[in-house]
Amino acid sequence: MASVNVERTDDGFVARNARGATVQIGSSDTEGVFTPVELLLAAVGGCNIVTVEPLTAKRGHRMARLQMTVQADKAASNILGPVTITYEVELPEGDEKAEEVFRNVAARVHANYCTVSNTLQKGVPVHLAFED
Known part of the structure; x- marks a missing residue:
């Protein structure tokens, strides 16, 4: 099974996999995120x-x-x-x-x-x- 955790943080939103990798998620007007x-x-x-x-x-x-x-x-x-x-x-x-x-x-x-x-x-x- 494939799975990621997505949560709101103090800096926006982050997706995290079981291996500890993270990706910042946001809106199209937020710098440095997808x-x-x-x-x-x-x-x-x-x-x-x-x-x-x-x-x-x-x-x-x-x-x-x-x-x-x-x-x-x-x-x-x-x-x-x-x-x-x-x-x-x-x-x-x-x-x-x-x-x-x-x-x-x-x-x-x-x-x-x-x-x-x-x-x-x-x-x-x-x-x-x-x-x-």
Whole structure:
């Protein structure tokens, strides 16, 4: 099971995982924090890139630079429209197969292995519960 704790603090809001990592959460007018929507987009990007990078490297094609932009416009005031992942890649010099390998791996990861992207595409329910 995946789980995080989100709580209000004296400085705003913080999400914390069981390993002690934290992320500051706030509104779009608060400096130095992520908004919840930005965290969702970061989760999509992170899920893809942390899977793509080791798989391409394992195949002997480590990209000289690997980064992405993940974006979505709002379809309504409280709903995002389609999410777009745009990779920005610098291929390793002299590696003629690197682009083909990267594109194939990235497509397979997106379609089959990224839990976050697959969950969004499937549209799973979100339940609300209250502790007694």
